[in-house]
Amino acid sequence: MKKSLKLCLSVALMVLSFVSVAQEKRTDANIYGHVIADGEHLPFATISIEGTTIGTAADETGHFQIVNLPLGSLKIKAQAIGYKSQVVTVEFKKGESKEVHFDLEKDVLGIDEVVVTGDRNEKNRTESSTIVNTLTPKLFTTTQSVTLSESLNFAPGLRMENNCQNCGFTQVRMNGMEGPYSQVLINSRPIFSGLAGVYGLELMPANMIERVEVVRGGGSALYGSNAIAGTINLILKDPVNNSYEFSAGTGFVGVGVDGAGDAAEDYTASMNTSLVSSDGKTGLAVYGFYRDRAPFDANDDTFSEISSLQNTTVGSRLFHRFSARSKVAVDFFNIKENRRGGDKHSYVEHEAGIAEALEHDITTAAVTYDQFFREKDLWSVYVSGQRVDRDSYYGAEQSLADYGNTKGLTYTLGSQYNAHFENSNLVFGMEHVGETLKDKKLGYLDVDNATVNGEGEIVIPHTDNTIVADQEKNTFGLFTQYEMDFNRLSVSVGARFDRYSVKDKDHGDKETGNVLSPRVTLKYDIKEHLQARASYSKGYRAPQIFDEDLHIETSGSRKVLHENSDDLEQETSHSYMASLDFNKKIGNTFVGFLVEGFYTKLDNPFANEYGEADANGTVIYTRVNATEGAVVKGLNMEFNVVPSDKLSLKGGFTIQSSKYEEAQNFGQKDFFRTPNEYGYFAIDWKPTKNFGFSTTGNYTGPMNVEFFGVSLPDPDAGTFIKSDSFFDLGMKFRYNIKLNGAKLQLYTGMKNIFNSYQDDFDSGVERDPGFIYGPLNPRTIYFGIKIGNLL
Template sequence: MKKYLPILLGIFLYIHHTTLKASDLTKACKFSGTVVSKGKAIPFANVIVKGTSIGTVTDEAGVFSLCELKKGTYTITVSAVGYKTSEIKVDVDETGRKNIEVELQEDLLQLDEVVVSADRGMLKRTQAPVMVNTIAPALFASTQSVVIGEALNFMPGLRLENDCQNCGFNQVRMNGMEGPYSQILINSRPIFSELAGVYGLELLPANMIDRVEVVRGGGSVLYGSNAIAGTINIILKDANINSYEIGASGSLIGTGMNGSNGPVGDYTVNFNNTLVASNNQTGITIYGFTRDRSMFDANGDGFSELAPMSNLCLGSRFWQRVGVRGKLSVDIFTIREKRDGGNKQDLPLHERDVAEAVKHDMRAGSLIYERYFRQFDLLTVFASSQYLKRDSYYGANQSLNSYGESYDFTYNTGIQYKALVGISTVTMGTELTGSKLSDTKLAYRDLNHPIFDIDPVSGDTLGVTYPHVDNTNVSDQSLLTTGLFIQHDMGIGKWKTSTGVRFEQYRIED
């Protein structure tokens, strides 16, 4: 992560410089308003000019201001957590001066929440052609979930299973189907590889996530054929206000359990920092998370029921508005995790009766450019990738041949255009998804097949040697998928239809 620090520092200095330059511009913003509900101001509500990249957030008094609005008619979209989204049309004259008041209605069940997983675009849940369930930050907080996997148990139709007490492997079952049948997305992009998905639900901390959207059901035209059981779309946090947050939590596992080694600790520390320029042209989010969990033995047999774990995550999300109708977003994050299950924790891995241990080094990034055309047509160009190195040991009975090393590189790039045609919406595009996986069994001394040096005359054993086995290539596979898709959505009153087709071509080299 050290090589990213100069980049992040440069971005901070750029935003600070932009903030200073924008002070005069902010004073010249003549379009303003207040967001209220039942006479009370709503702070930190999102205010967006539909069909443009212009947007802002209300302050503590519920007041907002918008710049760069020229003469014309605009649709203003206002949303806030716990309230129904409101859209109003406003006319702006040559002076650009206008003051409005927006009244929001409470939405305790959050049925009017805006989601993106339905059609890869901003859409109210009630208007989506498919059912989209969401996990909001409030649920992470109320359930004390420090990673994404812990909160999935509270979603209908989902169940998180811990399928290995030694290594801590877990998977999410959707509609009763096993983990490989579900597709995990990050910001709607399939860069979360199969190798990362083995332990991935405990790799991603909750403080880097804005929300999780879950679509249950068969594969989607927009997301590909991997989503047989459904999709889990992880939306990362976006900077919209100047804020900072630091938190720590701790829990004791096994309290009051007779025969266990409890209570043992599980401690986390996290921070979030967001900075937005005064003219709302630039923003950045920086987040960090660390976790330390001790081994838990539930029955005193010396073997772990919960493997000891340490996790470190650092990341950033940066966005820059390009003109009035364009936006560029950049994401980078790195995760390092180590878990070490089995027994005899004080001995080396190959000296234990059973040991299952892994070390992950993950780096991921994405680049997204969005541009509005006509009134509400949206062009999206995207590229994202993920690199993962995993060192592992899965062995028993003091085995020396159980060390492994894996490398995985996944990338996804493409272009998408979403057009409004009358009462219909047409989404079309093409994308290229590829991966490169290398799995190696590391060299070892073969103690099970000794070679004896026998004296041909006396028959005495003169010595013994143990053969050396070199690195063994278990897998060296490349996968390339090219997809072409088009989807048509239409709504007439309360009736909604969604039809689409997707063509995919696979090429596998092993």
């Protein structure tokens, strides 16, 4: 690993030899013009020069200007969300200014939008060898998603769930597989650590995200381990124009819920601004987010079902162009969060009957250098990292022994080259990903064992800090992918080789492995509006404890801890996917329909063996390999109908089966907490220029859920129940008011109108906190305001 780290560092240092800080010579070759659509000027469209880092954005009147362009023949590209891009070729000479006008055609189905996740390369959605679903700020607005977790239910094959009554630990399941099977990326980099991921999806504010790209299955060949089910790539906002936006909102969680405690207040505020220099060489985006949510008690037993939450996020993104073909981008953000569940929220943690309390300090930074070669070849060198410092308390019955501290660091060093040829593309690179984690129990004054010495003085012993986990993981990867176009057929062949080591410093154990993950995809354009795709990919998960095992289920009767079996082996997957993607304008209506089948065979899949409680009520869940494997298969469907620019309908549905090949706990083959069907829809209607209405829905089918409640004859043995189905319906109203060069938006709405919410929560100090399922929130009313020049 040291050699691979040195190799990556040496490549990163090579960047210095390519960076020229000298000022470019002024050519006085300029371009100016406007962008229109349907006869009207289109504000804030993006104008870029292909094969360079040069770009700008049209102003609010739809006009643009770029000065001192390189001389010669240049391809000028105009693009905007909801419109097809347009490219014109212009010849530039020294001292000449050219006027260029763009007339963009609507692309309401998003088939021409640029995506990067499918192939680690910028491509139009229809050209990508894999299906890429995009969640945009428009969807965040339609669904009133203030954090990432609230929006992920609105993509095919994805389902968000809450796994703990006490602290609100959430995870996203993709194609029927639990959270650790999906790779969460930030700007295409795998630095979203397992420690951050335990609560991180609820911590990432939507206002810092430009879009979310979702690739189901097949990502492992390019992104490494934990991409068996797919990848979720968070693309942060770029400074492309001078803009600003501020919003503030208030929500009331649990309004009018029978048998519940008082509704919980939920206050949010966010801001975004970006500035770009007059020459377009430097830009800065700054964003901030604040949230304060009170706890909610669904069954009025004084113990919360939804935890309290205070979140403050600040961040920025900076870019600078050294030349027309080189650029550096810097990202930084910090999240500070406090959350707590249980009872007696106004008391210190160890005075409560149950308390699960977390204080997070998450700092993320990244630097990327891009250099163009030849006409459009792009070389990128990047380094990024995420540091997590977490203070925790998982305790019950006034225990002093359950305070802890966890520190984690994840970093990535890598280099990638994208080569473009006449009818083919080649991507290759290398990456070193390192993770460290140290989890410890903090010492305390043991008052219960106090003694009196010979002089009559009270002596209170002090316990020492105890190391629970001290782990280190290093992965060095080499990846490549070659794509060839044969008329209507596109063939993409790729592979990634990973050498990983997982070291447990506390126990002296070390696991190593070499993994080759191939990937093959085929795309065939049956018609211009109909595409067929098929793919095979191999993936893996290494035996480690960097995920939800760092969450501890706590009650007055039992505490659940996780550990790996001594002979736990690497898990391997074989994934097959096939899809048909239809997008066409029929009359005046745009229609899109996607049907996608998936089949994943898991060899040596991870499964839990439930242990028996010891004298202190501690239960060990041991991760083992299921000897006969598992199969996850199903069908994702998505539709998109846009009859006019005032009305859009979007929805998706998944039918699936997730089973071990031999019975596991409680004699069941089905994966727990995995419904066989689930889906969503979102409708947005804008009857007038300033008034808009949206309605959304999420359906969750029945599923098996484990239960270890004290009401059972043998709580330690537990049982399982078949849950009800749920339908979460929401509505939102918004109204825009013109304010000179900006707009003021007023909005109000309700989520889960019919309160389709779990009604059989366990209660009291000895409740089973893992017995929670269904929608994330009960009936919730909200309202707020936004102001900005991009609304």
